Amino acid sequence: MLSIRYILLLCHIGDYGMVLGKEIRLNRIIRKGRIVCVTLDHGVTSGPIQGIESIQNTISKVVNGGATSVLVHKGVIRSVTSMGHTGIIMHLSASTSLGSSQNRKMLVANVKEAIRLGADAVSVHVNVGGKEEPEMLEQLGMISGECNMWGFPCIAMMYPRGENVKNPHDPEIVSHAARLGAELGADIVKTVYTGDTDSFREVVKSCPVPIAIAGGPKTNNEKELLETIQGALNAGAIGVTFGRNIFQYKDPSKMVRALSALVIDKLTVADALEVLSSSA
Numbered sequence: 365m366l367s368i369r370y371i372l373l374l375c376h377i378g379d380y381g382m383v384l385g386k387e388i389r390l391n392r393i394i395r396k397g398r399i400v401c402v403t404l405d406h407g408v409t410s411g412p413i414q415g416i417e418s419i420q421n422t423i424s425k426v427v428n429g430g431a432t433s434v435l436v437h438k439g440v441i442r443s444v445t446s447m448g449h450t451g452i453i454m455h456l457s458a459s460t461s462l463g464s465s466q467n468r469k470m471l472v473a474n475v476k477e478a479i480r481l482g483a484d485a486v487s488v489h490v491n492v493g494g495k496e497e498p499e500m501l502e503q504l505g506m507i508s509g510e511c512n513m514w515g516f517p518c519i520a521m522m523y524p525r526g527e528n529v530k531n532p533h534d535p536e537i538v539s540h541a542a543r544l545g546a547e548l549g550a551d552i553v554k555t556v557y558t559g560d561t562d563s564f565r566e567v568v569k570s571c572p573v574p575i576a577i578a579g580g581p582k583t584n585n586e587k588e589l590l591e592t593i594q595g596a597l598n599a600g601a602i603g604v605t606f607g608r609n610i611f612q613y614k615d616p617s618k619m620v621r622a623l624s625a626l627v628i629d630k631l632t633v634a635d636a637l638e639v640l641s642s643s644a
Contacts, residue, residue: 385515390551392484393433393451393517398628399552399576399603400620402426402610403435405455408472415611420444422611429620432628433484435519435605438473441481453519454478456507457489457500467525468496471503475510485517487554492541494526501548508549520550521605523578532556535563542571554578554605561595568600579606586640590633593626603627618642 393399404423407416416422419440426434433451436444441454454477457469469489478486488507490500504520511518522541524532531537535558545553550573557577558564568575577596583589593604604623613619622639625631 386511386517386551389484389515390517393453394602395432395628397602399432399605400430400623400627401433401435401453401576401603401605402431402616402620403579403605403607404440404611405435405437405458406607407440408437408458408460410461415608415616422616423447425616426450426610426620429617430624430628431620432603432624435487438477438481441483451484452482453485453487454481454483455487455489457487457503457521465496467491467494469500469503471507475507475514475516479514479516485519485551486511487519487521488550489521489523490541490545491523491525492544493524493529493537497526501544504545504548504550511551512549517551518549519552519554520545520548521554521578522550523556533558535566538564539567539570542567542575546571546573552576552602556580557592557596557601561599564596564599564601574602575600576603576605577601579604579609582608582612587633587637590622590626590636593623594633597627 404416406413423434423444427448427450431450433453435453435455437455456471456473458472459466459469475486488504490504508518522545524537524541529537533556538555538558542553542555553571553573553575555575558567589609604627610616610619618640622636625639626636
């Protein structure tokens with residue numbers, strides 16, 4: 365018969381294994397404590413838009429550019445032949461631009477599926493400030509609990525978005541959204557940038573888990589985009605989770621290399637611009 369002390373020891377070892385497993389998986393989606401994640405879940409939301417018509421081709425480009433991770437839905441993991449050594453984040457939430465309730469994100473997969481498919485983490489989308497918010501909070505709480513049980517990283521996409529949000533970049537609202545993701549069990553929070561370093565520093569300071577910034581709509585101003593990222597990094601963000609500003613760029617591989625220079629290698633905006641302008 366097992367002694368109480370031995371049972372407690374086994375429990376302690378089990379908890380340690382879960383923590384170790386989560387650390388190992390986190391280190392597959394980040395590099396040197398920083399993240400350059402390419403979000404490629406747009407095929408569900410918007411269809412095969414420009415830049416992701418051939419998802420395998422797009423993934424090959426961002427992998428060659430050195431992305432630390434890609435964020436995709438489960439069907440892409442099944443159908444794509446190779447993602448190299450780039451980390452895989454499986455997105456669990458979905459809605460479409462054709463639906464009557466675009467802000468209502470529903471779970472379309474679970475943690476066990478992600479584990480079976482070889483993903484390194486999962487992500488859940490929560491729109492804060494609208495009538496659909498309670499359901500999405502419930503989903504995040506449930507998924508983060510499953511992730512904790514399996515030693516699996518959980519990323520929360522926390523967007524101030526809904527009828528009660530007048531300004532989605534309001535520092536107080538962004539702080540609330542980010543803190544909400546952390547309080548409900550996320551290991552990394554993705555949220556919008558407030559627009560300046562000082563206010564975003566307060567967002568980072570009030571969130572007990574690392575924050576990465578969302579990319580937003582496609583921009584044609586490369587310098588402005590890089591300066592925005594630099595401002596977020598100066599405030600304490602660990603990096604970026606960008607979609608259109610990478611896969612709709614004229615050379616996605618080069619954009620990823622430029623972002624990696626800025627985020628991972630901690631070079632300057634001028635250095636990153638030089639990467640973009642190089643002939644290589």
